[in-house]
Amino acid sequence: MKLEDIEFLGELPSKYKPSLESLFFFNPKQKLNILKIEKAIDRYGYPRIIVNNGNIKIDLEKSKNCQNLFLVRKDIPVVLGVIIHTRTDKTTAELIHFAVDSYSEGGLSILENMLKEIYRIYGRIKDIEKIKITYINRIMRLNHNG
Amino acid sequence: MTKSEFLSELHEMLEITSIKELTPDTVLKEIEEYDSLFLLTIISIIDEKFGIQLTADQLSTITTLQSLMELIGIEKFE
Numbered sequence: 001m002k003l004e005d006i007e008f009l010g011e012l013p014s015k016y017k018p019s020l021e022s023l024f025f026f027n028p029k030q031k032l033n034i035l036k037i038e039k040a041i042d043r044y045g046y047p048r049i050i051v052n053n054g055n056i057k058i059d060l061e062k063s064k065n066c067q068n069l070f071l072v073r074k075d076i077p078v079v080l081g082v083i084i085h086t087r088t089d090k091t092t093a094e095l096i097h098f099a100v101d102s103y104s105e106g107g108l109s110i111l112e113n114m115l116k117e118i119y120r121i122y123g124r125i126k127d128i129e130k131i132k133i134t135y136i137n138r139i140m141r142l143n144h145n146g
Numbered sequence: 147m148t149k150s151e152f153l154s155e156l157h158e159m160l161e162i163t164s165i166k167e168l169t170p171d172t173v174l175k176e177i178e179e180y181d182s183l184f185l186l187t188i189i190s191i192i193d194e195k196f197g198i199q200l201t202a203d204q205l206s207t208i209t210t211l212q213s214l215m216e217l218i219g220i221e222k223f224e
Binding site for chain 1: 179181182183186187190191194199201203206
């Protein structure tokens, strides 16, 4: 798989729903991090899939302004990664939830590509200095060259 | 900080229980706890302890903990 075989989307055509459910809601790796995920749920509410104009996205009960970043395959309806993120104050963005397909194909690292996109999104916002990761309650300073 | 102090701290901060201790030769992807959250934790630890912001591209160059320490700057370890 090459870079031209994938794309970033903010919401998904509904044909991706089974893959999204599988990656985000029924991911067997979640049990390894269940306490960390529960902290995010306590703070931002339960995630759920909502439909908007025929497209789907993930919404959080207590955070109506959260954004979605999906990395998907173009050729088949497979979601490779999802990050639910939001800006929490003037200088901070927060990665509230994320799920990444563990298997990178052809040397393509899904996490690296998603991080680059997150850096690109928030790198355009001058005031954003750091990105908080809710699951681990830790900060990554924003590397605008990253 | 010595290499062994760093590795010991990393072991604790990453909450690794599958192996008793980390060595410079430990291959990250072979650690049972290795996943995307594990990598993000490493990025934040390196930023917090050394003031180094690893880029997404640099992640792919890290194979062993020795390569991580080289990326940080081997001179930072006594």
